[in-house]
Amino acid sequence: MAAFATLTACGAKTSDSTSSSAAGATIDTSGSSVKVGLLNSLSGTMAISEVTVRDSLKLAIDEINAAGGVLGKQIEPVSEDGASDWPTFAEKSQKLISQDHVAAVFGCWTSASRKAVKPVFEKNKSLLFYPVQYEGLEQSPYIFYTGATTNQQIVPGLDYLKAQGKTSLYLVGSDYVFPRTANKIIKAYATANGMKVLGEDYAPLGSTEFSTIVNKVKASGASAVFNTLNGDSNVAFFKEYKSAGLTAAAMPVVSVSIAEEEVKSIGTQYLAGQLTAWNYYQTTPGAANEKFVKAYKAKYGADKPTSDPMEAAYTSVYLWKAMVEKAGSFDVEKVKAAAAAGGITYDAPEGKVTVDGPTQHIFKTARIGKIGTDGLITEVWNSGEPIKPDPYLKGYPWAAGLS
Amino acid sequence: MTVVLSQLFTGISIGAVLLLIALGLSLTFGQMNVINMAHGELIMFGAYTVYVLQKVISGAGISLLVALPVAFVIAGLMGVLIEVLLIRRLYARPLDTLLVTWGVSLILQQAARDVFGAPNVQTRAPELLTGSIHLTDDLVVSSSRLFILVLALTAVGALSVVLKVSPLGRRIRAVVQNRDLASVSGLATGRVDRLTFFIGSGLAGIAGVALTLVGPIGPTMGTNIIVNAFLVVVVGGIGQLKGTVIVAFALGVVQSMVEYTTTVSVASVIVFLVIVAFLQWRPQGLFTLRTRSLA
Numbered sequence: 001m002a003a004f005a006t007l008t009a010c011g012a013k014t015s016d017s018t019s020s021s022a023a024g025a026t027i028d029t030s031g032s033s034v035k036v037g038l039l040n041s042l043s044g045t046m047a048i049s050e051v052t053v054r055d056s057l058k059l060a061i062d063e064i065n066a067a068g069g070v071l072g073k074q075i076e077p078v079s080e081d082g083a084s085d086w087p088t089f090a091e092k093s094q095k096l097i098s099q100d101h102v103a104a105v106f107g108c109w110t111s112a113s114r115k116a117v118k119p120v121f122e123k124n125k126s127l128l129f130y131p132v133q134y135e136g137l138e139q140s141p142y143i144f145y146t147g148a149t150t151n152q153q154i155v156p157g158l159d160y161l162k163a164q165g166k167t168s169l170y171l172v173g174s175d176y177v178f179p180r181t182a183n184k185i186i187k188a189y190a191t192a193n194g195m196k197v198l199g200e201d202y203a204p205l206g207s208t209e210f211s212t213i214v215n216k217v218k219a220s221g222a223s224a225v226f227n228t229l230n231g232d233s234n235v236a237f238f239k240e241y242k243s244a245g246l247t248a249a250a251m252p253v254v255s256v257s258i259a260e261e262e263v264k265s266i267g268t269q270y271l272a273g274q275l276t277a278w279n280y281y282q283t284t285p286g287a288a289n290e291k292f293v294k295a296y297k298a299k300y301g302a303d304k305p306t307s308d309p310m311e312a313a314y315t316s317v318y319l320w321k322a323m324v325e326k327a328g329s330f331d332v333e334k335v336k337a338a339a340a341a342g343g344i345t346y347d348a349p350e351g352k353v354t355v356d357g358p359t360q361h362i363f364k365t366a367r368i369g370k371i372g373t374d375g376l377i378t379e380v381w382n383s384g385e386p387i388k389p390d391p392y393l394k395g396y397p398w399a400a401g402l403s
Numbered sequence: 404m405t406v407v408l409s410q411l412f413t414g415i416s417i418g419a420v421l422l423l424i425a426l427g428l429s430l431t432f433g434q435m436n437v438i439n440m441a442h443g444e445l446i447m448f449g450a451y452t453v454y455v456l457q458k459v460i461s462g463a464g465i466s467l468l469v470a471l472p473v474a475f476v477i478a479g480l481m482g483v484l485i486e487v488l489l490i491r492r493l494y495a496r497p498l499d500t501l502l503v504t505w506g507v508s509l510i511l512q513q514a515a516r517d518v519f520g521a522p523n524v525q526t527r528a529p530e531l532l533t534g535s536i537h538l539t540d541d542l543v544v545s546s547s548r549l550f551i552l553v554l555a556l557t558a559v560g561a562l563s564v565v566l567k568v569s570p571l572g573r574r575i576r577a578v579v580q581n582r583d584l585a586s587v588s589g590l591a592t593g594r595v596d597r598l599t600f601f602i603g604s605g606l607a608g609i610a611g612v613a614l615t616l617v618g619p620i621g622p623t624m625g626t627n628i629i630v631n632a633f634l635v636v637v638v639g640g641i642g643q644l645k646g647t648v649i650v651a652f653a654l655g656v657v658q659s660m661v662e663y664t665t666t667v668s669v670a671s672v673i674v675f676l677v678i679v680a681f682l683q684w685r686p687q688g689l690f691t692l693r694t695r696s697l698a
Contacts, residue, residue: 045623048522175668203667206627208618211413211548212662212670219406232523236618239528243545245535265619267525269533 027330028101033074034330036061036320037096039107039117044084045206045231049309050109052261053131054079055300056310057106060317063295070321071330078102086116093117097126103330104129104320106313111135111177118143127332129320131313133256133278135181136391137402141336145361146316146353147309148279150185151390156366157254157277158189160381161224166252168196170222172213172229172237175202179228182256184402185393186226192398198222203229208236214244217251227255234258238270248273254368260305263375271371278308279364280350281377289349305376306349315348319355319362322346353386361389405541410663411656416548418655419555423613424628425635425647426558427606430599431482432633433642434579437490438501439482442632443625444511445604448481449474449611450620451519453526464529467612474608482604483597491596494582508625515622523621532616547616554613558606563644565602575599579642638678640688650689654678 028035038057040050061075069075078100080092089108096102097120104127108114111134121128121142133148161169171186173179183200190197198220201213214237217225229237234255241253254275260282263271282293282305292314296306322345324330327338338344344355354363363386369377393399424446431439452474453467460466485507493500532547566572574595577585586592614624635654639646654674662670682688 043521201666204671207667208627209417209667211416211545212410212659213667215406215409215413216663232619232621235523235525239533239547239617240545242533243535243547245537245543265522265525267527269527 026101027103027332029073029103029330031073033076034070035076035078035100035102036317037093037100037102037105037107038077038079039082039089039092039096039105040079041084041109041113042079042081046082046084046109048231048265049261050082050084050107052304052307052310053107053109053313056296056306056313057317059296059299060314062299064317064321070324071328082107082113086110086112089113090116090120093120093128094124097121097124103127103324104332104335106131106316106320108132109309114143125332127320127335129313129316131316132309133312135178136185136393137181139359139391141360142332143360144316144319144339144355145359145389145391146312146319148364148366149361149389149391150182151393151396152279152364152366152387153256153277154182154185155189155393155396156383156387157226157256157275157368158186158193158195160275160277160368161226161254162193162195164224166223167194168198168220168222168224170198170217170220170225171200172217172225172227173200173202174205174207174228174230174233176205176230178230178257182228183226185399188398188402189396203233203237205230205233207233210237210240211244213237214240214246217241218244218246222251225251225253227253228257229255230257231262234262235266235270238266238274242270248275258371259307259309260375260377261307263371263377264305268371268373268375272373274371275380276369276371276377277366278369278377279367280308280311281367281369281379282306283369283376283378284350284367286349286351288347288351292349308350311349315346315350315353315362318346318348319344319353323355351386356389359389359391361391363388405539406663408542409544410659412542412544412548414656414659415652416545416552416655417659418652419548419552420610420613420617421631421635421655422555422648422651423551423558423610424607425632425639425651426555426562427603427610428632429636429639429642429644429647430562430603430606433636433639433647434575435494435596435599435603436497436641437494438497438504439485439490439603440501440505440629441485441508441511441625442504442604442607443627443629444508444515445478445482445607445625446611446614446628447511447515447620447622447625448478449608450526450615450624451515451611452477452608453612453615454519454524454620457526462529463527464531467529467532470612471609474612475605476608478608478611479601479605482600482607485604486597486600490600491593494596512622512625519622521622523619523624525619526615528616551613551616554609558609559644559648562602562606566644571595571598634678638681638688640690643688643690646688646690 040054065074082089106129128143136150171183323335323338327334340357342357366383368381370380453470456466456470535543535545578595635651639650661673
């Protein structure tokens with residue numbers, strides 16, 4: 001077996017080291033290993049979320065290496081710190097591509113960081129795997145999106161509220177690109193579906209003063225709140241929400257960026273009973289997830305929860321492996337061609353996922369969850385089958401004119 | 404009507420938070436002319452004190468009560484340490500205190516990150532303070548906000564008693580009004596400075612305890628609030644306790660009223676414009692100190 005691995009490794013060496021494209025992205029496949037870049041914020045305000053993604057990527061790489069690697073080569077991760085600073089992300093991605101000669105880069109979290117690195121990957125014709133749900137309305141030939149786009153998260157969230165008979169909404173979000181774009185989509189949906197949007201408020205990122213916004217929400221008498229606040233602002237918002245006497249039973253809040261890790265830090269006394277929209281929870285049933293959760297806890301500690309972006313990151317490494325193996329090469333254009341030809345699937349912790357060739361997004365199952373008193377989120381609804389990604393919402397007549 | 408009343412209370416509660424964070428600063432900046440950029444980090448010390456105490460004391464209510472005096476002493480001693488090691492050498496160069504304490508604040512932030520980790524942490528609020536009090540059917544007042552208001556008013560009361568009545572207060576006022584004259588009159592000005600710093604920094608610790616009831620605790624929480632605290636002290640009139648109190652509540656109420664009819668960002672802009680206009684009219688602030696020094 002070992003001899004066979006060595007043989008294929010040698011084969012890959014001769015076939016690949018010469019096939020690098022002329023346009024810049026040279027991939028170093030000369031040794032017995034191949035490098036990949038991990039680009040996450042290990043410091044700064046986003047570190048709380050992005051460190052968990054990095055840990056999850058490392059877990060996937062360790063597992064693949066233990067099972068013999070990719071095309072017989074061990075994966076060697078090169079981790080860089082984006083430091084929650086978008087220009088740094090661009091700089092580090094250039095370094096990973098031209099200095100480390102990585103075969104692909106996994107990472108980024110905020111839309112701002114993704115927008116900053118996008119031209120770098122396109123110019124160098126190198127690959128980025130992006131693991132976080134985002135606002136859609138984007139497509140790049142050199143990015144694979146393994147988190148949800150709007151029609152796999154926000155739209156199902158709205159469908160769920162509609163099915164529950166919630167006819168009026170109040171929108172609360174942080175003041176930057178994701179919530180503003182998401183709310184534009186929500187308003188278009190509401191108009192088309194007979195729902196009313198009674199108000200819309202944005203707080204600066206990191207803001208912790210929510211008493212007035214909560215007073216407004218309360219006075220509006222809306223039947224539900226759609227929450228696109230990011231990070232720590234959620235702590236102050238939910239404390240204020242409870243203090244004002246608002247409850248999940250009377251006026252539920254649907255959040256799209258609070259996952260298990262954040263629930264832990266906000267405190268279940270404020271969140272129990274509230275709703276979230278994602279594609280994966282730690283409690284999602286299935287053997288693949290049991291294995292993932294067990295392996296993650298064994299590596300990083302029993303008290304560490306797994307979350308949607310972590311799962312999407314873990315899955316992205318396996319999807320890359322599947323593409324490379326199908327292409328029989330690490331060459332970026334061949335890997336892309338393998339994905340475009342279709343049939344790249346993986347039994348992910350969230351269930352079976354498939355790469356959609358034309359959009360380079362993946363088919364994902366939408367899941368609405370309820371936060372429990374133990375800090376875990378349990379599913380109350382799912383879409384039944386993976387939803388085809390539609391980043392530009394072309395399949396939704398009401399979304400015409402949004403992009 | 405209910406909306407106006409509940410926004411009024413919101414404004415007063417925002418004012419109470421502002422007052423608590425500005426109170427210590429009105430002593431160290433207002434009275435002593437030291438621009439202490441590390442004041443926000445002293446607030447952070449107070450907040451982390453609650454966090455640490457909750458690891459030891461399981462009851463959320465008891466740990467909060469214990470945290471108040473403990474945070475006062477810890478933040479106060481930290482302030483004295485900064486005063487003795489650095490600020491003491493810079494009383495003649497107030498602008499340099501800004502640079503030096505800015506450096507201190509960065510060091511303290513990094514220290515907090517190393518000890519407690521970069522992610523923000525949470526404390527448990529006592530059950531009593533997570534709910535709300537119904538004044539009428541519609542008018543609901545949050546218990547934690549009420550607690551902060553009482554705490555702020557108590558701190559103001561205690562501070563003004565100390566300044567007006569106690570021998571220490573008389574010495575502080577003497578040093579503030581004319582340091583040289585106080586010194587040749589036999590006052591140990593160095594000792595007075597240290598005690599003033601102890602009280603001012605201790606009040607920052609108390610503010611930190613109160614802030615744990617409102618939002619998350621993190622290494623950078625100080626930087627987010629320090630600007631507002633300076634605004635309150637400057638607009639109130641440097642060295643003027645009553646100015647600080649009035650301005651804190653006034654800004655809170657203006658902020659909440661404008662915010663209700665517009666948005667958070669617009670309200671912040673309007674508050675800033677009001678402040679700029681006010682300082683054009685009265686550059687010395689709401690109240691001024693009559694001093695016998697030549698400056």
